[in-house]
Amino acid sequence: MDVAEQLKVYWKQQFPNLDITTVPLLVAVSGGIDSVVLTDVLHKAGALFVMAHCNFQLRGEESERDEQFVHELAAGYNKELLVQRFDTKQYAEQNKLSVQEAARELRYNWFQALVNDNSITIPGWKGRAWIATAHHANDSIETLLINFFRGTGIGGLHGILPLQGNIIRPLLFATREQVKQYAQQHALRWVEDSSNASDKYVRNHFRLNLIPGLQQVFPNVEQNLLQNIERFRDAELLYKQAVQLHTRKLLEYKGDEVHIPVYKLLQLQPLTALVWEICKPYGFSVAQTPEIIKLLHADNGSYTSSATHRVIRNRNWLIIAPRNTEQPGHILITSAAEKIIFAGGTLQFGVLPNSEAAISTQPQVACLNAAAVQFPLLLRPWRQGDYFYPLGMPKKKKISRFLIDQKLSATDKEKVWVLESNQRIVWVVGRRIDDRFKVTQGTRSVISITLR
Secondary structure, eight states: OOHHHHHHHHHHOOTTTTTTTTTEEEEEOOOSSHHHHHHHHHHTTTOEEEEEEEEEEOOOOOHHHHHHHHHHHHHHOOOHHHHHEEEEHHHHHHHTTTTTHHHHHHHHHHHHHHOOOTTTTOOOOSSOOEEEEEOHHHHHHHHHHHHHHHHHHGGTOOOSSSTTTTTTTTTTTTHHHHHHHHHHHTOOOOOOOGGGGOOHHHHHHHIIHHHHHHHHHHHTTTHHHHHHHHHHHOOOHHHHHHHHHHHHHOOOEEEEEEEHHHHHHTTOOOOOHHHHHHHHHGGGGGGGHHHHHHGGGOOTOEEEEEESSEEEEEEEEEEEEEEEOOOOEEEEEEEOEEEEEEETTEEEEEEEEEETTTOOOTTTEEEGGGOOOOSSSEEEETTTEEEEETOSSOOOEEEEHHHHHTOHHHHHHTOOOOEEEEEEEETTTEEEEEEGGGOOOOOOOHHHHHEE
16 A cells, blocks of 8 residues: 555544545645655545745755745646745844744744635635645654653653644655655655755754664664654543643632642642643743742742743742733823823822811722822832831831731732832822821811722
8 A cells, every 4th residue: 555545544544524535725845755745645635735835045046946846846736836935044033043943933824824814715615724744754753752852741752743733744654765665656756955964953963863873773763663652642641631630620710820729739749740731831941840849848939930920939829920021110190180090000089178088098099188299299119128107107117018918929019009209108009008198187188099
């Protein structure tokens, strides 16, 4: 049974809900042997597809040659061809990516945009297309080994998946040698990418050096690794089920924060694997897992950070919270007739004679002696070193100490703002006014500020 016949069998096994003759496909075609074979076997299977080619403009005349070849290939199969040219080096520099990462990102972003574009029409086209790539069994083996040595955990050991989102890989059953034999037997033409002969890229190094070396010791290494990939996929399913069972019982979601009870987490095994799986979606690396586990025995307020989040020890809890990536601004308030909208809510001002003012004791309302308040006022986030005289207290107190007494979590502390008059704090917004600005019997007019 050759590759074309095997593809039909593999398709029914892996994609039972997709009819190969009716499902619309966007086939990624570089012009290399793998994508040429995929195009040929899909055509013979009666598949409905258009072709897409990326010109990354990285290899000069060779890139132009590849694009021209794919034009001729598409014409030979009487298929529509979509071509996109990229300034890959510029994109890599702007986004601080390697050239290979940039090319991958550009390629898949474009493919996804195409399948969501309703302007693509061919006879028989129905619904959203699926993206088909020419990855084969050896690509999956290389991915397994690369992920293993990178330390990606069990999730990296399943190799390349046959179906991932709306991306399908119909050739994963075939080895590189089978693909080559099919192309030669059917007199197919293809173009060679000269960069494939260089081992300066990680994948090429594995393909050209590591795997041939392993074959000298273990002649059946490729087949053994393909069998292991199947076992790893089954093991990963069981692993994910166990992780989900624990996290459903353990995690509490409060707004954009995740709260984890320290005592319950300490009772679970394997602790390292569970902590890694919990924190991985929030940008933490596997190397940070020991740091996060240390927080289970750390002082209140201790934390460790990823690019987007922090894990904070807050009393009996670990809290995963987004980092404040931008420093909140300072807002100048020029008069008491203003309505101020800021990150913490809305401040509504009002001025009344003392005889008419209803003095509120609610922390969301500040009733101030207008004579003591000097405009403009400054609304800003509190900072270390700030102090005020809490209402009813004759001595000053650091706001950091005041917030501890208020039993605020580390993330709640970051959301606290203060209102300042002539470099003196008038109000810890929504918490307590300063005693120096309180309303007394001698107060003639009252500034009322309500936080909503």
